[in-house]
Amino acid sequence: MDRLHTFTAAMDALLAHRPDEAEIIERGSLLLRDHLLAHDDWLPAAMAQPHRQHYRQYLLYKDAQGRYSVSSFVWGPGQSTPLHDHTVWGLVGILRGGEVSQGYRRQPDGTLAPDGPARHLQPGDVGAVSPAVGDIHQVLNAYRDRVSVGIHVYGADICAIERKVYALDGSSKPFRSSYANA
Numbered sequence: 001m002d003r004l005h006t007f008t009a010a011m012d013a014l015l016a017h018r019p020d021e022a023e024i025i026e027r028g029s030l031l032l033r034d035h036l037l038a039h040d041d042w043l044p045a046a047m048a049q050p051h052r053q054h055y056r057q058y059l060l061y062k063d064a065q066g067r068y069s070v071s072s073f074v075w076g077p078g079q080s081t082p083l084h085d086h087t088v089w090g091l092v093g094i095l096r097g098g099e100v101s102q103g104y105r106r107q108p109d110g111t112l113a114p115d116g117p118a119r120h121l122q123p124g125d126v127g128a129v130s131p132a133v134g135d136i137h138q139v140l141n142a143y144r145d146r147v148s149v150g151i152h153v154y155g156a157d158i159c160a161i162e163r164k165v166y167a168l169d170g171s172s173k174p175f176r177s178s179y180a181n182a
Contacts, residue, residue: 003042007035008061008070011153015067021089021132021155028153029126032093036151037124040095043072043149047181048096050076050147056180062157069157071179073139073150075099080140083112083166084175088155089130094121097141097148101127104136110170112136121150130155136166 010031014024036042047058054076061070075097083104092101103115115134120142121127129135141148152158159179164172 003035003039004060004070007031008063010035011068012063021130024089024155025091025128025130025133028091029093029128032091032151032153033124033126037093037095037126040123043095043151047072048074048147048149049180050074050079051180052076055079055081055141057152057159057177058181059159059179060151066156068153068155069159070151070153071158073099073152075141075148075150077146078141078144081138083136083138083168085131085135085164085166086129086154086158087131087135087161087163088158089132090128090155090158091153092121092127092129092139093151093153094123094125095149095151096123097143097146098122099148099150100140100142102138103134104138104166105134106136106170112166112168112170 056074058072099121102118104112105115166172
């Protein structure tokens with residue numbers, strides 16, 4: 001976990017000067033790519049275990065000041081999320097396998113529709129979410145025959161935030177995600 005410690009120290013330094021969200025996303029993406037995604041030798045096996053029926057999220061680090069959290073997302077073959085939001089900035093990086101992220105945007109009639117083509121992320125790739133850059137999406141394992149692992153960084157303890165899941169008709173329900181290792 002030395003790589004994780006180096007990453008969190010770099011994130012702490014970045015956040016110490018209170019950058020705006022655009023800078024956090026730009027510089028944070030580079031830190032995530034360089035420190036955690038460039039090497040697949042640091043994530044403990046216990047934090048990369050899939051579940052047969054649904055994806056798992058493991059807490060790797062939670063900033064004591066509540067500025068951000070780091071987690072591994074482990075996708076079994078063919079697993080996906082519902083449409084959901086985050087309410088804070090987030091960086092989605094791929095360590096193993098791949099993820100497909102389809103953004104959605106609200107239409108004038110209140111329904112949700114795909115916002116451009118789906119983004120296919122492979123090892124080393126980083127995507128971003130936030131209310132400013134697009135916050136509603138659905139994520140799925142890019143593979144139907146193997147496990148994928150993403151490293152996600154959010155601008156808060158993501159499991160402490162009440163968020164929403166959405167139906168295509170635009171209706172929503174509140175939810176909170178949870179960590180498999182909590």
